[in-house]
Amino acid sequence: MSKISDILEQDTFSKADIVYLLQTKGEEKEKLFEKSREVKANHVGRKVYYRGLVEFSNICSKNCYYCGIRKANQNNERYNLTDDEILDAVRFSYENRYGSVVLQSGEISSPKFTKRITDLLKKIKEISGGELGVTISLGEQSEEVYREWHENGADRYLLRIEASDRELYHKIHPNDKTHDYGNRLKSLRQFKK
Numbered sequence: 402m403s404k405i406s407d408i409l410e411q412d413t414f415s416k417a418d419i420v421y422l423l424q425t426k427g428e429e430k431e432k433l434f435e436k437s438r439e440v441k442a443n444h445v446g447r448k449v450y451y452r453g454l455v456e457f458s459n460i461c462s463k464n465c466y467y468c469g470i471r472k473a474n475q476n477n478e479r480y481n482l483t484d485d486e487i488l489d490a491v492r493f494s495y496e497n498r499y500g501s502v503v504l505q506s507g508e509i510s511s512p513k514f515t516k517r518i519t520d521l522l523k524k525i526k527e528i529s530g531g532e533l534g535v536t537i538s539l540g541e542q543s544e545e546v547y548r549e550w551h552e553n554g555a556d557r558y559l560l561r562i563e564a565s566d567r568e569l570y571h572k573i574h575p576n577d578k579t580h581d582y583g584n585r586l587k588s589l590r591q592f593k594k
């Protein structure tokens with residue numbers, strides 16, 4: 402068998418395998434794409450699932466260096482959709498048979514913000530009779546807040562960690578209390594819990 406076929410038969414890949422795959426051209430690249438279509442068909446079939454992503458605000462209290470909407474960036478027109486605008490987008494998603502919606506914004510932590518999201522979650526569940534899945538992506542919050550949102554209709558939470566290596570994490574975030582590596586890990590553990 403050729404080298405590419407050998408690699409594509411594997412379940413796990415070494416760094417050298419991945420570098421090899423990323424450099425494929427011509428016939429080898431076609432084999433890679435063929436394998437990728439096969440894996441996709443086995444796992445999710447030929448259906449396409451729509452997800453309605455509502456980025457309802459770009460206002461953020463943090464300053465991650467890589468991010469265009471960080472607080473210190475003055476070259477940014479800030480916006481914050483109204484609840485009615487958000488719910489119109491949700492209605493559109495439901496009426497057009499989307500499977501789920503995602504509410505995403507910059508990170509704000511305040512009782513007013515928490516309540517706003519809780520109220521929106523309840524309304525989204527009402528609009529779809531609980532049929533629309535709801536993901537939220539609203540940054541680091543306390544365990545109580547995560548719990549409140551989950552109990553009021555959030556099915557999933559999206560929270561990335563841009564670097565799991567502590568040193569690298571501090572290179573791409575300000576090294577202060579608001580951008581604490583430990584807090585990020587804590588949040589991720591709270592979700593598992």
Ligand code: SF4
Nearest residue numbers: 461463465468471507
């Ligand atoms: S918390 Fe999110 S939105 Fe805010 S600056 Fe960091 S990456 Fe950007």
